[in-house]
Amino acid sequence: MWEQIRSNQVRSVILIALIAGLLLAVGYFLGLYFFDSAVGGLVIALVVWAIMSLIAFYQGDSILLGMAKARKIKSDDAPRLYNVVEEMKIASGLEKMPDIYIIDDPALNAFATGRDPSRASVAITTGLLQKLSRDELQGVIGHEIAHIKNRDVLLMAITSVMLGTIVILSWYASRFLLFGAMTGSGRRTSSRGGGGGAQAIILIVGLVLMILAPILAQLIYYAISRKREYLADASSALYTRYPEGLASALEKIGGSTRQLKSANQATAPMYTVNPFRKEGMKAADLTSTHPPISERVRILRSMAGGASLADYNDAYRKVRSGKQGIISKNAAAAVGAVGIRQASLSVPGELGLAPGKAAGKAAPGTHDASDIMLRLDKWRTVDCECGARWKIPPGFRDNNILCTRCGRRIRL
Amino acid sequence: MLALWIVLGIVVILILFIIGAYNGLVGFRNQVKNAWAQIDVQLKRRYDLIPNLVETVKGYVKHERETLEAVTNARNLAQKASSAGAAERGKLEGALGAALGRLLAVAEAYPDLKANQNFLALQEELTSTENKISFSRQYYNDSVLKFNNKIQMFPSNVIAGMFSFKIGEFFEVTVAAEKEPPKVSFT
Amino acid sequence: MLCPVCHKDALIVEYQDIELDYCPACHGVWFDAGELELLMASAGFEDFRRYLEGILNAPEPDTPERKHKCPACGHKMKKAYIDRDNKILVDICKDGDGIWLDGGEIQHLVKTLAESSPDKGDSQGVLAFIGDMFKHQD
Structure with a gap:
């Protein structure tokens, strides 16, 4: 695991540097164009970024959870969920029990947030809690705990804040540019008539950058997160020793996206208004589309020999029919053979809340998960x-x- | 004069190495202890849950006295040996796990029992405790492996010998119990 | 949830895994989209969304009835006929969050659905059950 995190860190630092470079470039051209001073633009970009980073670092998790209207729960409120989180905490060797939150939403979603492994939270929607069996829940929580353990959460917060800054700066810059062009009162022509060709080139480069920077940053962001999603899947399989749990949970999540369109449409405006939240949610969001869910499921299902990282690596190679694995050789070899355990007998939904319900009846209409919210209220x-x-x-x-x-x- | 300095340098390096290696070994030993404490918490939790379970199940399963007694006996045996070494405990805890598995499998045949809130809550707690035991066992064995490697490998083995560090015992639950999941018939 | 008509706390009633919001003051009932789906599925309507969209896309009738806000999303709901002959007007959320039925309207909804349900077996039981759910009122 160690080696893997190390190699990931090197890669991440490079990618973060790329985004940071992009941010500075946006600031540079912003300054050059609007204030005739590249330094001024750089300063603005850095100040905006610094403020957002400070907020994200100290308050990011509470802002995120607050916006998602997440409610913190204790072990009595949802015994099964609490137990499963504790199991995964033990399996991963995390020192501190993360805080657990429930979001009252029929959408199927879960995410992890927090600054470091000792101050972390996992959140899950009532919809997902209701739909998953114990094994599936374990797989999902294992995935989220892996994000915490691998320190993906902080990295994603840093990158998403930078991405957010780029998006905001470019947005304002492009609006001003458009406005200036439409009214035809661009002061560039009046103030510096003699500048000529060089000025035009800067303008064009700046314009192109304003348009491309957010897209580029997004792509870099995906590049970072994609590998981490696979790695979190691999860790989840290792922790739970039962890849099928996460696989079938992913299938449920993937299968439901169509039905939940209405819910997504309702929340979509909120997402676009606040890029920080949008990206934050994506950071450890299980449903984030980057690695296609079907492929993740196929990889997990191909783990025939065992539940170790090496087994995941083999499965990954097989499914992608490529030579390169997702996990470095040293990391894969570091953990010995890990067997896959038996499925446990359980039904979806939070347990022991509605009397008279036969345990074997996996009713999709039970309201145990939303009852947790009611009891909290x-x-x-x-x-x-x-x-x-x-x-x-x-x-x-x-x-x-x-x-x-x-x-x-x-x-x- | 120069020779003296060289000797002095070597001595200092040697002392620093000994301190480093010793502290490293202590660190590993503490990790093993800590991991063991985690298992112990879960094993104790299981001892506490079992009397409740037996009490709840008793009223429903009339013809399973032997299964119930087996669980109670296995629990008492395991609890009595709770200060024994890892190998000894592993055997007894394995037997307890197997007896418990049989009881939970038997319970599947009693629909009334499965509708009992108390039983369902206990079943969840026991399932979770079993999981926590096996997850913390995994972590403990990893720690023991690392500690033992340090003790047996050169050069730290010299220091381990000087301060008589003893290798850690693995916690293996009896294989028979592990390989035999509760048989359940869905009828 | 607050009752969209009298803005007081609504109760929740759960029976056989179907959960509905009920206002004891005005006897109105809120069918959340998820509950509606469950109900319709058990009544044999595979494509209930089309049924809903049919209601939703119908031109809004000219009516003096007051408009209400959706208790889920807070947007103004649309008035729609579910039974034109008997002039049963319900409020339906434009975002598809659910349907609000004033006191007494639920019996009409059940009746209409029972008549148009493709299979006359099990589904009738479910519909009768929903009808029964609110038959006693003071």
């Missing part, structure tokens, strides 16, 4: 003798309700 639950279950909000003042099914009056 201090809702009361009363069961009517006719079998209907009433959930009463904390602000409800009446001392009784009428069961509309059977006509009984239930005292509260």
